[in-house]
Amino acid sequence: MLDISVSAKLKDLVPDFRAGVICYHHIVIADLPQIIAERLPLFYENIRLSLEDHPVSAVEGVKEWRGIFKKAGTDPSRYRPSQEALxxxxxxxxxxxxxxxxxxxxxxxxxxxxxxxxxxxLGHLEEPIRITVGTQEDQYEGLNGRIMNMENKMISADRSGAFGSPIVDSRRTCVTEQTTDALQIVYTRPSTPAEESRRMIKKIAGMFTQIHGGENEWKIIE
Known part of the structure; x- marks a missing residue:
């Protein structure tokens, strides 16, 4: 299994931090299967309707991750957790x-x-990998096309430097249709019981492999 861990610096700031790590091998990335692609618009439309009377800021997962950002030193109103942006x-x-x-x-x-x-x-990563809090030296070109300064923000870093964050990920390590091996980091909610988190990670890994083929292996790090 991949050499990936949580730094002491992050644990000091967010003692209850926990994440799921899933490695996929021999996968095939293409378009989503038609049956799933046809259902997603209705799923998202139902979410849009629910947000008319229930603002994004009141969604429990968003509220919890905004609190985690604050503990790590990040202003969540300026740099939003990725699920909030979605x-x-x-x-x-x-x-x-x-x-x-x-x-x-x-x-x-x-x-x-x-x-x-x-x-x-995974082909663009070099172990060991650490989930930590960035310094002024940590930056990368994000998938949004901007150069991201990752100081005081939660990051994932390999031997070449920072490459990912629960804000926005880097172009250097993005998956494409040529990717055959991938790493997925699932930033769980600390309030979620450990056994429930494990069930979720297993379910995510299983569904991903069902669609993309190949094999998966996973673990919880904290």
């Missing part, structure tokens, strides 16, 4: 843009469970 987009547009099966499914999990998730091409 929910706000759904509230405004009623949908999410499709990329390919891996990203689309990753976004679905994030919205469904109201937690951040990241997915990365």
């Amino acid at each position: 929910l706000r987009r759904i509230g405004k547009e009623g949908r999410l843009h499709t990329i390919h099966s891996a990203v689309d499914l990753n976004n679905f999990f994030s919205v469904q469970y109201s937690i951040p998730l990241g997915i990365y091409d």
Whole structure:
């Protein structure tokens, strides 16, 4: 299994931090299966309707992860947890843009469970990997096209530096249709009981593999 751990720095700031780590091997990324692609618009439309009377800021997973950001030193009103950004987009547009099966499914999990998730091409990572809090030296080109300064923000870093965050991930390690091995980080809610978190991680891994083929292995780190 991948050499990935949580730094003492992050644990000092967020003592109850916990994440699921899933490695996928021999996967095939393409378009989502038609049966899933046809159901997602209705799923997102129902969320949009629910947000008319229930603001994104009141969603339990969003509230909890905003609190985690504050503990880590991040202003959640300036840098939002990724699931909050997705929910706000759904509230405004009623949908999410499709990329390919891996990203689309990753976004679905994030919205469904109201937690951040990241997915990365294992071929572009070099162990060991640490989940920590960034310094002024940590920056990368984000998937949003911006150079992200990751000081005082939760990051994942390998030997080459920071590559991911529950805010936005980097272009360096993004998954594409050429990706065959991937790492998925599931940022669970600390309030969720450990056994429930394990069931969720197993369910996410199983559904991802069912769609993309290949094998998975997973563990909880804290």
